[in-house]
Amino acid sequence: MSDLFDNAGKSAPAPSRIRHQPLADRLRPKTLSEVVGQEKILGPDGPLGAMLAAGQLGSLILWGPPGVGKTTIARLLADATDLTFVQISAIFTGVTELRKVFEAARLRRDQGGGTLLFVDEIHRFNKAQQDGFLPHMEDGTIVLVGATTENPSFELNAALVSRAQVLVLERLTPADLERLIQRAEADRGRPLPLDPDAREALIAMADGDGRALLNLVEQVAGWKPEGRLDTEALSRRLMRRAAKYDKTGDEHYNLISALHKSVRGSDPDAALYWLARMLEGGEDPRYLARRITRMAIEDIGLADPQAQGICLQAWEIQERLGSPEGELALAQAVIYLALAPKSNAGYVAYKAARVEARRTGSQPPPRHILNAPTRLMREQGYGAGYAYDHDAEDAFSGQNYFPEGMRRPVLYQPVERGFERELKKRLDWFTRLRQRRNG
Known part of the structure; x- marks a missing residue:
């Protein structure tokens, strides 16, 4: 104890603690003009620049990835407009704390002041909590500046988004x-x-x-x-910093969209790149196998009937062998799809068929193609006049298979690419036969 107390029993002065201010905080911009990388919204022709020039700062939603200046911009906006800056996080703030914040802002307003309430991770508030901001925004108690890394269209109430301008902040170059x-x-x-x-x-x-x-x-x-x-x-x-990838958020959907469109655009290099980005980010290979198989169905279709089989084989290899062999199988499937002839004719035909199905409701099939297992059904005309196609010339009767009275639609229109060229020849041939046999 002698090193802590002197002979009189008094505490010796504790060694002074040197507080270390992190570099990121020390270099935080002091004015909006010092903010790096967001000139599109902060410049004279940008939305924030125009707001400040007009002296009319409204509520905002700042949408962008981490580390691009959302908090800094909110703080500097408060400084530029003489508003009291109040910061909360949706992760740590409950209803009780929110009520206190709103009450303090109301007192401040009544005394002639204003409040800029910065809400970090605003998408973490549930829908009811988000609705709680609306009356305080409308009566001028607060100017809300919410920050989110998620798409406001999906994660925020429409009512909240309609009362705030959404500004997109870009990742730094x-x-x-x-x-x-x-x-x-x-x-x-x-x-x-x-x-x-x-x-x-x-x-x-x-x-x-x-x-x-x-x-x-x-x-x-x-x-x-x-x-x-x-x-x-x-x-x-230094350990290499892992690339940002949220397997349930916007980045997930953005990257799978990029992969799908690269395949559709017949660019195997771009498709491989986006596949690798998702796998490096920890995406479930089974999810990728399912989506790659869907690409074969939607964008290659019958232009290359082998494509679906190759995707299913890659899926099975992934499940049986795991990583890394399974991922290589997925990569090879992606290359095959990217270089395969493309057709969405089957996909378009199916969507058109569903439209027709909804339009025609519950119209029954024509009676001549209905089975007639009982005498009553035969007496009702079920199966009467049915022509067995194998007995007809060219094994084609040309009968009508749509509901009686329904105008025959043209749903499947194959393209002149890949195997669908052959299918188109067959379809045209059957169409000509049908026209001849039906007068």
């Missing part, structure tokens, strides 16, 4: 991230100990996230190597 590195170097008074290739690798590790980059820079800045580090040395000292 390599050039934007380079500007942040330069600011960090100016702050510390010396360059990072990296060669040009390692510097590019550091930017790639940040994956468009400014906050993540500055955290990485802070680590690198603390090193004291002899000379500059190359990419290999940097990789040994």
